[in-house]
Amino acid sequence: MDRVDDLETAADAYAAAPLLNCLLREAAQPTEEPGVHRLRAGGRLIRVHGTRRPARPELHADGAWHRLGHAELVKLTAEELRRLTGLSNSELPAEMIDSREAVAALLGARARATPPDDLYRLSEQSLITGHPYHPAPKARGGGPVAGWLSYAPEAYARFPLELLGVREDSVVGEGDTGALDALGTAPPGYRLLPAHPWQLDLVAGRPEIRAALADGRLVRLGRTGRSVWPTAAVRTLYVPGDDLFVKFSLDVRITNDIRRLWRHDLLKLRRTDEAVVRAFAALPGRAGWLSDRGYRTADFAFEELAVLVRDGLADHVLPGATPLLSAALVEGFDGSPLDRLTDPAAWWAAYLRQVVPPALHAFARHGVVLEAHLQNTLVAVDADGLPVQALFRDAEGVKLLPEVTRAAGWERLVYCLVVNHLAELAALLAERHPEQDLWAAVRRELIRYDTEHGLPEIAGLLASPTLPGKTNLLLRWTGADGADARYLPLPNPLAGH
Incomplete structure (x- = not known):
């Protein structure tokens, strides 16, 4: 296989993983056979390999499994969503294809570029997969590659x-x-x-x-x-x-x-940002x-x-610490402190201690709902790679109580912090260290906060059988407002501890 074939194969794999995550979460249900899911509307069986980043999808037809390329996966997704919703949508399949073509362009550009020496910059510019639960995370508006590639973070621009x-x-x-x-x-x-x-x-x-x-x-x-x-x-x-x-x-x-x-x-x-500044x-x-x-x-x-x-960073990051994008820790990059871990327990406990209490306290005491997902969180690490500080950003995504209800604010915080953020990092660590009980540590951190400061919603979170999962595929298919959020229930790993 030559370099072009390698690039095309890699682009297919990068683009398929988040699309499969969406399809399996929002439009399918698992069967008793590992890796096999039944599409809810059409009843067809689809098989994938891997869990956190599903790969090599296959469709069962005529008594056999047939491999799906990315274009075929897009076609299957569109057919299933038409059956599921009764709606047609020509825009989203085009976005899915655009996202895949963008990945191919980014991979080619990265092969020709020199990665930055600065570890923080490298973490910000490392996301080839991007949002792991979006059907087209790398779409760039359908414009020609030459119009945007020079400005792409993923190409080290x-x-x-x-x-x-x-x-x-x-x-x-x-x-x-x-x-x-x-x-x-x-x-x-x-x-x-x-x-x-x-x-x-x-x-x-x-x-x-x-x-x-x-x-x-x-x-x-x-x-x-x-x-x-x-x-x-x-x-x-x-x-x-x-x-x-x-x-x-x-x-x-x-x-x-x-x-x-x-x-x-x-x-x-200004009103939103000033409220967050006061809270912090x-x-x-x-x-x-x-x-x-x-x-x-x-x-x-x-x-x-x-x-x-x-x-900027200088007035906020602790002396001697290196900020890193949390989303990059999940996706991986050269120099990631996670690559050095032999036992993740101490690192994970330190990470939770830096990230979880500030988000909870801003909500509980100041009515500030941070959009504390992976891309809005930086974690500063010391020379040994141990988390020593969390930094949050993006006032545009912040909600304030009582402009949103407390229940709606809490649901949004749980989705951003637990489902979008901690669950993704826990899944990566569990993949590398399957012997660790990572959710027990999350539960301990939540209980510790509740014991020390009091937050009545925590008891409900720990007892709930489900967590809210955002439905990005269905939101885009049905043409919902870009800022809208609709959730479906996901199994709550906190409830089993």
């Missing part, structure tokens, strides 16, 4: 920012955005507005932006002299020299949503919050040209 000047009477924003002014020099009467080059390519031809360029409300100022690099979130970039994160609109669907900085989210940003200032322990300090944009292109300013 670095690039300069585009710099715009917005006439002062057209600038709008809130909060502390002064750090943006250090990225370049605006002419008199203008304010500096950095732009993501991909986003600028996507929106530069729109009438409102062409008009602003024509009448002088907007001017192009070239590019930054230094490069930035994209985090796992694609549209959030790190500016190394200034120790700053900047988040942009991106008019592309990535997972469940068009990744714009929506006006309604920006208008409530009062939290016991060493957890940190990367504050979304403010935003700046132009009144004639409020969402399209918006940029959000987020705290």
